[in-house]
Amino acid sequence: MGMAAGQARLLSITSRMSDNELRAQLINNDKMRLATKSAQVSEAYTNALNNAQLMFTNYDKENNTSYKELxxxxxxxxxxxxxxYAISNSAGQLLVSExxxxxxxxxxxxASFLKCYGLEETTTYFDNLSKYSGVSYYTTNDLGEAVSIDKxxxxxxxxxxxxxxxxxxxxxxxxxxxxxxxxxxxxYEGKDGYDSYNTIKSSEYYYNYQSALSNFSTAEEAYTTKAAEIMNKLYDTVKVDGKNLSTINSEMNASTDIEAVKKYLEMIKAAIDGTGSYGNKVKNQLTGFSKNDESVNSYFEAMKTLVTDGLNNERTINSGLKCTTDGNQITYNDGDQDVFVLNKSGASWTAQLYKTSKDENGNEKWVLEETKYQVTKNSDGTxxxxxxxxxxxxxxxxxxxxPEKKDLLSLDYTMPDSYTxxxxxxxxxxxxxYIxxxxxDSLSNTLKYTFDIKREEYQKAWTINNNGDIEFKEDANHNKIDIPEYTAYKDAAAKLYETIFGNTMPTNFDENQWSSLADINAINQLGQNFNPNTTKATEFEKIKQAxxxxxxxxxxxxxxxxxIDTSNKNASYxxxxxxxxxxxxxxxxxxxxxxxxxxxxxxxxxxxWIQFAFESGLVCLEQVDANNNWNTTTYTNCSDITEQTNNAALTKAEAEYNAAMAKIENKDKRYDLELKNIDTEHNSLQTEYDSIKTAxxxxIERTFKIYS
Structure with missing residues (x-):
């Protein structure tokens, strides 16, 4: 290879090595970003694991629990x-819904606040009273007898x-x-113009009335007790042959001689009848009424008749027979237990006597006592x-x-309405x-408490002198002295009268009327009679209502x-x-x-917001206790507030974490593979680079040697 070619190849290798170094740097930067992304994914997953939600516990009728996001x-x-529960802010104010x-x-x-939530306080009590309105009932007449009122x-x-x-x-x-x-x-409720029952009972005028009434009742009871004591003294002054009625009664019951008992009955009769030297002393001593008083005379006459009949072996029956007829049969009922049935045969009558009683079902039954009675006609026609x-x-x-026939053609007989x-x-x-x-007993138990309050013996202090007569006590001015019980009774009556009517009790308000002041119905009538002032009349009407x-x-x-909850009657009425x-x-x-x-x-x-408010201390938790009092507590100590992991969110976070980490890992592996390839290529280029550079x-070295 020529030198020029070597130089060109070396430059090419150097360029590729620089490119590989740049690529490796970029991949390493991506790997660093993957590490950051992995930390973020892990942090998100960790947050999901730690992210517990505050939950509130609800209960149902069976105390089962369910949970709802707080x-x-x-x-x-x-x-x-x-x-x-409720929450309050740092100023102590209660936070409430809009x-x-x-x-x-x-x-x-x-009441108006509760009504906003459909709440209404009511009762069926007065509806149930309708069964007692417009009904028949029994009251008493002037004689004290029970009489029926139809409606x-x-x-x-x-x-x-x-x-x-x-x-x-x-x-x-x-x-x-x-x-x-x-x-x-x-x-009762204070509607339709009325003051409510509780308003009246808590009023000053009602308190004053009750106080005056209580004092009057106490004074009246004390005076009545004293009057009974006085009656006992008067009763003991009644004597026959030196013996009072209590002694006569005791000796009579102890006697075993019928003739002696009859003598005691004669003594009782003499005391009652006022014969001989006794005059009208019994009546006067025991009652203080005039001997001409019709009711007293009737009473003593009845007592005398009982004794007289007993001495004569008789029993007087007054207008007791009721006569019913059925053809020739007539039934007499004496109002007690005796029933006579008369049967006419021709011109004569026969009689049968029955005793009446009640069977186990409460029905009247007749029991035959005697088979037949002899019926005779007396000279007076009876x-x-x-x-x-x-x-x-x-x-x-x-x-x-x-009996007499109503008319010639009638089978019915008539009887007089009253006879003895x-x-x-x-x-x-x-x-x-027994008689x-x-x-x-009648004298001692009945007459002891039947007294004329206006009689001085019950008002003034007195003693019995040596002659057995009453002697009144006097003050320094020779005025008869009231007994303390009568004074207190009179003062209490005057106070009660003034409280009711607003006026001073008039002098002509008879002592026998004082007790009527304690009778609400009687007071109403007195109020009409005495015309109290308007304010007192109104107050009294309210008292009467109460x-x-x-x-x-x-x-x-x-x-x-x-x-009742009127907003949801079906579920909660x-x-x-x-x-x-x-x-x-x-x-x-x-x-x-x-x-x-x-x-x-x-x-x-x-x-x-509420989780942040609790955790940051912006609000306090308030809870009602068993006595309906509010108490401050902390949400962490509240058993009804719990932390709960969101499983759905956790599952989602876990899936997202796994997917993200898988993607990161895949990229990281790809980046590692690319770096490995770059490193392999880099090493190969480096080797080639070194070889060419050596050549x-x-x-160059040989060239310098040739020309040196």
Whole structure:
């Protein structure tokens, strides 16, 4: 090869070697970029592994759990089975949704705030009262007898007392409130112009009334107790042959001689009848009423008749017989337990006696006592029934009117509406003791508490002098001294009267009317009579309303109010209404006490924002405890907030990592192969370069030697 050709080849090899070096440098740069890319892919994968999402735990009725991405909305949304949470900012203000803030701002109170969420507090109590309105019920007449009223004007309530009707049947006594269930509900809740029950009960005028009433009741009870004590003293002053009625009763019951028992009955009769030197002392001492008082005379006459009949072996039955007819058969019922059945045969009558009782089903049954009675007609036109026996077994009924036909063609008989007949039979010593015991018990148990409050013996202090007469105590001015119990009773009555009517109790307001001040219905009538001023009349009407509601609740129990969710009746009616009401009550109270700030809807639904807010300390977590109090806690200590890896995102990141790393590895291998090829070519070129350069160097050396 010529020198020129060698030089040209050497330049070509040098150019290729430089090109290979440039290519190798470029490939090495690409490999460095692959390393950077590999680090980035690894970092992305590592971040995916470390990227755990905050989750919030929800519960259902069976306490099963489910998880939802933590946001402000998921944390604070109502769920009756969840714990209640909220968040507050660094200023202590409660962060609330835009909806909660608007509801709070347009509400005037808690009730209106709750209504924004469909919550309504109601009860079925008053609806159920309809079954007690417009019904028949029993009240008492002027004689204290139970009488039936066909239909009430309003809801009736119990008085807690019983009374017998004219047939001796006991009934529960009720009062017609005069108010419908709807009106009672309005009165209780304070609607339709009424003050609510709780408003009235907490008012000053009601407190004053209750205080005056309580003092009056206490004073009245103390005075009544004192009056009973005074009655005992008066009772003990009644003596026959030096013995009071208690002693007579004791000795009579201890006696075993029937004649001695009869003498004790005579002594009781003498005391009652006021015969001889006793005059009217019993009546005067025990009651203080006039001896001409009709009711007192009737009572003592009845007592005397019991004793007189007992001494005569008789029992007087007053207008007790009821007569029903069926052709020639007539049935008498004495209103007690005796039933006579008369059968007419020709011109004569026969009688049978039955005793009545009740079977196991409560139905009346008749048991035949005697097969037949002899029926005789007396000179006065009445009939007598005799069983035909003698001695202690003989029983005779006298004074029974003879039935008369209504008319000649009628089979029915008529009887007078009222009459008296007597049952005569031989009484033994126990029968006589029973009569005496009954009369004395009646005097001691009934008359002791039947007294005329206006009588001085119950108002003034007195003693019994040596003559057995009452002697009143006097002050220095010879004025009779009131007993303390009467003074306290009188003062309490005056105070109660003034509290009710706003006026001083008039002097003509009779002492016997004082007790009516404690009767709400009687007061209403007194209010009409005494025309209280307008303010007091209005206050009293409200007091009466509260008292009527008290009576209704004492009879049927108190109303039970519960919250219903009208926004979702199918899911939560009568189920979660109360829980929802408590939830939003807690929220309302916290907004009221701590203040609030509305959180934008966008932030409220952002998981990134709340996680950042918690981690950076911008907000605090608030939780309601079992007592519905708010307490501050941290989200890391909250059992309902957990961290959870996003498996889907992790799987995606892993796939992306694997794909990227495979691509990087493939490129890296290709780059290594290219570098290897370049290195092989470079070595070959280097060898050729060295060989040509050596040949050229030798040629130059030989040339210099030739021409040197």
């Amino acid at each position: 946001t402000f909305n998921s944390l604070t949304a109502y769920n009756q089975y969840n714990n209640q 909806t909660d803030a608007k509801n709070f701002e347009k509400s005037t109170d808690l 009430s004007n309003g809801v009736v309530y119990n008085t807690g007392s019983l009374a017998e009707d004219k047939n001796g049947v006991s009934h529960n006594i009720q009062v017609d409130s005069g108010y419908s269930p709807e009106t009672l509900q309005n009165m 009939l007598s029934f005799t069983n035909g026996l003698t001695g202690e077994d003989e029983i005779t009924y006298t004074g029974i009117p003879e 007949f007597k049952e005569t039979t031989q009484l033994d010593i126990d029968d006589l003791k 005496g015991q009954h009369v004395i 008292k009527v509601l008290d009576a209704i609740m004492n009879t049927y129990g108190e109303p039970n109010y519960d919250w 009568n189920e979660n209404g109360s829980a929802k009401a408590q939830w939003y009550t807690n929220l309302y109270n916290k907004m009221t006490t701590s203040g609030y700030k509305a959180l934008q809807d966008g932030l409220a639904s952002s998981a990134e 050229i160097d030798k040629n």
